[in-house]
Amino acid sequence: MRIRKSAEARRLEILQATLRLAGEVGPDRLTTETVARDVGLTQPAVFRHFATKQDLWDSVADYIGKTMEAGWAEATGRRGAAEHRLRSLVATQLRLIQSTPAIPAILFSRELHSRNAALRKALFGLMRRFHGLVARAIAEARDATVFRDDLDPDDGAFLVIGLIQGLALRWSLSGRAFGLVEEGRRLLDLQIRGFTRVTATRTQNRRPG
Amino acid sequence: MRIRKSAEARRLEILQATLRLAGEVGPDRLTTETVARDVGLTQPAVFRHFATKQDLWDSVADYIGKTMEAGWAEATGRRGAAEHRLRSLVATQLRLIQSTPAIPAILFSRELHSRNAALRKALFGLMRRFHGLVARAIAEARDATVFRDDLDPDDGAFLVIGLIQGLALRWSLSGRAFGLVEEGRRLLDLQIRGFTRVTATRTQNRRPG
DNA sequence: CTAGTTAGTTATTGATCACTAACTAGGTAC
DNA sequence: GTACCTAGTTAGTGATCAATAACTAACTAG
Numbered sequence: 001m002r003i004r005k006s007a008e009a010r011r012l013e014i015l016q017a018t019l020r021l022a023g024e025v026g027p028d029r030l031t032t033e034t035v036a037r038d039v040g041l042t043q044p045a046v047f048r049h050f051a052t053k054q055d056l057w058d059s060v061a062d063y064i065g066k067t068m069e070a071g072w073a074e075a076t077g078r079r080g081a082a083e084h085r086l087r088s089l090v091a092t093q094l095r096l097i098q099s100t101p102a103i104p105a106i107l108f109s110r111e112l113h114s115r116n117a118a119l120r121k122a123l124f125g126l127m128r129r130f131h132g133l134v135a136r137a138i139a140e141a142r143d144a145t146v147f148r149d150d151l152d153p154d155d156g157a158f159l160v161i162g163l164i165q166g167l168a169l170r171w172s173l174s175g176r177a178f179g180l181v182e183e184g185r186r187l188l189d190l191q192i193r194g195f196t197r198v199t200a201t202r203t204q205n206r207r208p209g
Numbered sequence: 210m211r212i213r214k215s216a217e218a219r220r221l222e223i224l225q226a227t228l229r230l231a232g233e234v235g236p237d238r239l240t241t242e243t244v245a246r247d248v249g250l251t252q253p254a255v256f257r258h259f260a261t262k263q264d265l266w267d268s269v270a271d272y273i274g275k276t277m278e279a280g281w282a283e284a285t286g287r288r289g290a291a292e293h294r295l296r297s298l299v300a301t302q303l304r305l306i307q308s309t310p311a312i313p314a315i316l317f318s319r320e321l322h323s324r325n326a327a328l329r330k331a332l333f334g335l336m337r338r339f340h341g342l343v344a345r346a347i348a349e350a351r352d353a354t355v356f357r358d359d360l361d362p363d364d365g366a367f368l369v370i371g372l373i374q375g376l377a378l379r380w381s382l383s384g385r386a387f388g389l390v391e392e393g394r395r396l397l398d399l400q401i402r403g404f405t406r407v408t409a410t411r412t413q414n415r416r417p418g
Numbered sequence: 419c420t421a422g423t424t425a426g427t428t429a430t431t432g433a434t435c436a437c438t439a440a441c442t443a444g445g446t447a448c
Numbered sequence: 449g450t451a452c453c454t455a456g457t458t459a460g461t462g463a464t465c466a467a468t469a470a471c472t473a474a475c476t477a478g
Contacts, residue, residue, distance in 0.1 A: 004444055004455055026322070028237045031435065044437075045456060053436065108317030108378070109235075124382045155399050159368070162375025162396075166367060169317070169374055173333045187371075190364050194403015213425055213474055240465065253467075254426055262466065 003040065011049050011059075013039045018060055023102030027109045032056075061119050064103060065126055071096055072133055082140035083147075083192065089134055090164060090188050091181060097168050098180040104168040131157050138195070147195045156195060163187050212249065220258050220268075222248045227269055232311030236318045241265075270328050273312060274335055280305055281342055291349035292356075296397060298343055299373060303393045306377050310385065313377040340366050347404070356404045365404060372396050 005013075017038045022030050032053060036043040050056040075088040097103050107123055135157035141147040147156075167187065171180050214222075226247045231239050241262060242252045259265040284297040306312050315332075322329040344366035350356040356365075376396065380389050 002443070002456055007455075010455080026237075026318075028235075033435080042457065047437065048455060120382065127379070127382070150402075152399070155396055158375060158379070158396055159372060159400060162371040162373075163368060164371075164375075165378055166371025166374045170336070170367070173322070173329065173336065187364055187367055190361070191368060191403070193359075194400070198407040211426055211473070216425075219425080242465080251427065256467065257425060
């Protein structure tokens with residue numbers, strides 16, 4: 001059967017299928033045949049829309065980047081306490097990973113990186129931008145005397161990002177057996193408790209484990 | 210030229226070459242031809258020592274596991290404060306990653322996982338064992354009233370492991386541009402400061418940023 | 419010295435891919 | 449309704465790999 005669609009609609013279909021399938025079989029094992037079947041096309045039809053497979057990956061990276069930036073803009077745009085903005089950033093990122101599990105798979109895939117330096121640079125740049133946003137939220141919370149004043153915002157942001165990445169990896173290896181966002185909230189609570197300035201009167205004990 | 214060696218010696222040579230090269234070109238892009246050339250053999254000679262490539266990967270995973278367990282045993286064997294054991298565990302792991310950069314590459318490689326469920330399970334099991342050791346050290350430090358008593362050891366261990374993984378990923382993406390162990394020590398200091406019980410009299414301020 | 423074993427070789431095969439060439443049918447402008 | 453454009457098709461190519469077949473030279477036991 002031959003179903004014709006507009007070039008633009010097909011491009012988007014192929015992009016999203018690639019992204020979804022990359023999360024299932026792994027970025028490097030994903031063939032154009034698999035993508036084509038998924039969107040209901042023959043394999044060569046993919047090359048009507050993307051000159052090379054590399055071009056397809058570049059577009060995917062671009063798509064991920066735009067999606068992330070949009071999410072971050074929304075999370076940082078809302079007014080409120082810096083600590084709340086920090087939570088919002090992390091939650092947004094985890095939701096994005098949960099809905100698009102290919103993201104860590106692509107980020108972690110050394111294959112794609114060594115094959116394509118541009119993609120690696122783009123992903124590294126994205127990570128740096130996210131780090132900047134997190135560090136900024138931490139710095140503001142520190143300046144508002146909510147976080148300890150000996151807390152280095154850059155290092156704090158590295159810990160928060162490590163929290164996300166460790167969680168994403170464990171989630172991935174576990175076969176996506178738990179809720180990323182809920183687990184993330186609990187861990188972030190703990191991490192933030194460690195960041196928080198402790199006044200002399202406050203002792204906040206819970207019963208031990 | 211035909212250089213004969215004992216089967217056992219060759220097996221080890223091939224294993225170590227695979228491990229090293231996996232870190233350079235990526236686990237899934239690594240061909241038996243590349244491995245063979247590296248140890249000075251022809252490609253089919255590899256199959257004199259490993260029945261299939263899968264078998265080679267299984268052996269690599271086993272080798273990594275044994276190396277890790279040995280390192281952990283040494284780090285936890287030494288007597289001393291629980292907090293010191295925690296630092297020792299993290300430092301050991303980072304040293305291991307620094308000397309064998311393929312480890313995160315293999316751990317993160319979704320390709321290998323989807324192709325080989327056994328490998329994935331083995332790696333997940335290793336991660337769980339490490340998590341157990343870290344959690345135990347944290348629990349002991351908490352019971353010794355060094356760490357806060359509302360600190361859940363499992364969650365604390367997840368944060369510490371996230372620290373390692375985030376660091377390893379950043380190190381890998383950055384082209385291994387910094388010292389893993391030093392950077393790790395600084396971040397672990399920060400993380401442990403967040404775990405530490407704060408007595409009412411202690412305020413520990415440094416000048417801000 | 420000889421027979422058997424084994425770590426190596428060269429040559430080849432079959433599978434899997436990305437990508438191309440040549441053709442075809444659906445949509446649209448006039 | 450005809451000419452043109454373009455999103456599709458089928459068929460096929462060349463590259464890359466893991467793995468095999470058949471043979472060979474080095475070592476080793478008797």
